[in-house]
Amino acid sequence: PAMRLDVVSIFPDYLAPLELSLIGKAREDGLLDVRVHDLRDFTHDRHRTVDDTPYGGGAGMVMKPQPWSEALDHVLALDNPSGARPHLVVPGPGGQPFTQALARQLALEPWLAFACGRYEGIDERVYDHAREDLGLEVSVVSLGDYVLNGGEVAVLAMVEAIGRLVPGVIGNAESLVEESHEDGLLEYPIYTKPSSWNGREVPPVLLSGNHGAIAAWRHEQRLARTAARRPDLLHASHAGPHGDLEIS
Numbered sequence: 588p589a590m591r592l593d594v595v596s597i598f599p600d601y602l603a604p605l606e607l608s609l610i611g612k613a614r615e616d617g618l619l620d621v622r623v624h625d626l627r628d629f630t631h632d633r634h635r636t637v638d639d640t641p642y643g644g645g646a647g648m649v650m651k652p653q654p655w656s657e658a659l660d661h662v663l664a665l666d667n668p669s670g671a672r673p674h675l676v677v678p679g680p681g682g683q684p685f686t687q688a689l690a691r692q693l694a695l696e697p698w699l700a701f702a703c704g705r706y707e708g709i710d711e712r713v714y715d716h717a718r719e720d721l722g723l724e725v726s727v728v729s730l731g732d733y734v735l736n737g738g739e740v741a742v743l744a745m746v747e748a749i750g751r752l753v754p755g756v757i758g759n760a761e762s763l764v765e766e767s768h769e770d771g772l773l774e775y776p777i778y779t780k781p782s783s784w785n786g787r788e789v790p791p792v793l794l795s796g797n798h799g800a801i802a803a804w805r806h807e808q809r810l811a812r813t814a815a816r817r818p819d820l821l822h823a824s825h826a827g828p829h830g831d832l833e834i835s
């Protein structure tokens with residue numbers, strides 16, 4: 588069965604790229620069932636109001652609870668005779684870090700619903716309602732320590748990271764293995780033809796046909812790159828046989 592992904596946003600057109608390329612093909616192949624909903628369809632006033640000023644004062648606007656409640660009801664009711672429940676993912680700077688590990692976990696779930704809020708956020712009672720009245724698992728997830736204007740860009744990133752892990756979406760399964768962050772190390776440098784370009788040569792080991800030496804070189808390169816760019820990712824399990832993390 589296809590993995591179902593619902594996205595609710597006041598900018599549904601922002602999610603149009605999900606109809607393209609890889610994710611688009613996965614949708615055609617029936618591997619992903621992606622539905623985008625306009626939050627404003629769940630308002631009833633002439634101005635289709637979705638936000639208002641924050642209680643307690645402060646800058647910006649907060650998204651009103653009622654439209655979200657009706658949008659979630661619609662998502663839960665649509666094509667859902669079994670009454671199954673989605674995992675509600677709300678992108679936000681205050682959430683748990685979105686990592687390859689979390690992407691892998693989410694890729695195993697049958698149904699994800701994404702709520703795209705504006706930065707100032709969604710009335711907190713929507714989260715409580717979703718958990719306590721709708722019985723949903725709700726996760727706030729952050730792409731990193733920076734602020735966006737809305738959750739849409741984050742959803743595009745998450746859907747791409749998650750969607751490509753769904754079996755069958757990526758043709759060549761091997762390409763999923765040696766990727767950055769798959770085993771905690773960054774990826775090694777890669778080269779293709781010509782072997783000599785602009786006076787620069789491809790490292791000879793890669794042309795040697797010695798697969799043991801190539802694998803060793805690549806592991807060394809991954810350790811060096813990770814030590815240089817992301818020392819925070821390095822830990823004991825990556826130490827060499829002598830327990831050394833020092834890069835030669």
Ligand SMILES: COC(=O)c1ccnc(N)c1
Pocket residue numbers: 678679680704705706728729730731732733734735736737738741
């Ligand atoms: C409105 O959403 C955000 O600002 C956001 C979402 C996900 N990750 C972030 N770092 C920010």
